[in-house]
Amino acid sequence: MKFVDYVTISVKSGRGGPGSAHFRRAKYEPSGGPDGGDGGAGGSVSLVGDPSLYTLLDLRYNRHHKAESGQPGQGAQKSGKSGTDILIRVPLGTVAKDGETDEVLGEITEEGQEIMLAKGGLGGRGNVHFKSATRQSPQYAQPGTEGEEREVTLELKLLADVGLVGFPNAGKSTLVSSLSAAKPKIADYPFTTLEPSLGMVYLGDWRSFVIADIPGLIEGASDGKGLGIRFLKHVERNAVLLFCIPAEEEKPGEAYSTLLAELEAFSPHLLDKPRMVALTKMDIVGPELAPEWVAQARTRFPEDIEVLPVSAVAQTGLGPLKEALWKRIEKDREEA
Structure with missing residues (x-):
């Protein structure tokens, strides 16, 4: 469709x-x-x-x-x-x-x-x-x-509990397909995701939430570059923003700051939303180097931002990520 x-x-x-x-x-x-x-x-x-x-x-x-x-x-x-x-x-x-x-x-x-x-x-x-x-x-x-x-x-404007934010090829589509039954288009070239897709994530005990794969942003998206503000508006309706930073990113902290700046330029109130970081494609790092790599990567982000390593390909870290997202969503619903 x-x-x-x-x-x-x-x-x-x-x-x-x-x-x-x-x-x-x-x-x-x-x-x-x-x-x-x-x-x-x-x-x-x-x-x-x-x-x-x-x-x-x-x-x-x-x-x-x-x-x-x-x-x-x-x-x-x-x-x-x-x-x-x-x-x-x-x-x-x-x-x-x-x-x-x-x-x-x-x-x-x-x-x-x-x-x-x-x-x-x-x-x-x-x-x-x-x-x-x-x-x-x-x-x-x-x-x-x-x-x-x-x-x-x-x-x-999509109504979803979690909105994925990241550059093209940050592993968002693969992550959504692993967390839910959604089948977004996945390929190794920019802007694979040309339209948002929704997926339902089930955790058991009657717990579930909706996750949205938002098309990748580039620097200048708030000014209309790339896919521009056409899809930035969908982020406005998400309760929690999950920033996807791939393990192959040489400067994860700067990538996070750039994404944050684009959201702020589009709508400053987006910075009031709860934020988390998923370090995607951890299978590239390998299990031996992963602990040290993650510890080093966490120092590149603000202390109040929860950072979780995941690999949709190796199916690792998905459980803790879902539980962490659920806690944030539950808190947001209680406050609302």
């Missing part, structure tokens, strides 16, 4: 049905009073959260959404049928903005949550409502009101 995280759609709600200017006519009541019913309300257009969706792909090919108009009122005070509402299903983490003003209309974060994009027009009142002591036979009824029409921009 192709990952689509940005799309603009056109929505239009239905017009309200006109009221009826009808008069009661019966065999023994040829000049009965007004009995016109109300027009039906126009259908509305809303977003609704669906956790089974992970992309806005369907909306790329279905951009126009028009709800039904309400039906006219009828005699005998019968109301017209209301137009059917349209519910546009979107993934959790979808932000809706007005296409012209860029005003945020809302964001979908929970299953079943709804955001109204265009409210249906009101049905007009029938002439029965306008009868009075001085107006016994009102000849008119209200027309229905127009519906709303607007362009709406939808932007998806």
Whole structure:
């Protein structure tokens, strides 16, 4: 499935049905009073959260959404049928903005949550409502009101507990595939991951969390270089950031600082998120040199940053990494 995280759609709600200017006519009541019913309300257009969706792909090919108009009122005070509402299903983490003003209309974060994009027009009142002591036979009824029409921009920001941050070929995709059942594309060339992928990590005892493989960053990503800010926005929604620094990196401390600087340049509040470091590709170092190498590498990072060595290929260090991530996630959930 192709990952689509940005799309603009056109929505239009239905017009309200006109009221009826009808008069009661019966065999023994040829000049009965007004009995016109109300027009039906126009259908509305809303977003609704669906956790089974992970992309806005369907909306790329279905951009126009028009709800039904309400039906006219009828005699005998019968109301017209209301137009059917349209519910546009979107993934959790979808932000809706007005296409012209860029005003945020809302964001979908929970299953079943709804955001109204265009409210249906009101049905007009029938002439029965306008009868009075001085107006016994009102000849008119209200027309229905127009519906709303607007362009709406939808932007998806992934909802994941852990977001992986690192340069291209830092071993993020391999790590995700080892921790979860996700199958991201893996190859030995830059920007293998061209779109984010989610994986569910299970620890047993009913414990689980969602991990997101974010495409690799390069220096200047916050200015649009490489894959740029297109994917930096997904990091905003992660509870914990896991920096992946490969064992082949000659200056791990500087690599970490560069990644941190790109996040700060994009959004300073990202520095408030809990951070951990995974030293990936430890199979390159070998089991004999690993303890000494890790001890030396840990001195290159701030003392308050937890550093864990892992090898997705050799399947080492994965258990401790999952437990450490779970502790951070649990703490974040408690604070939230």
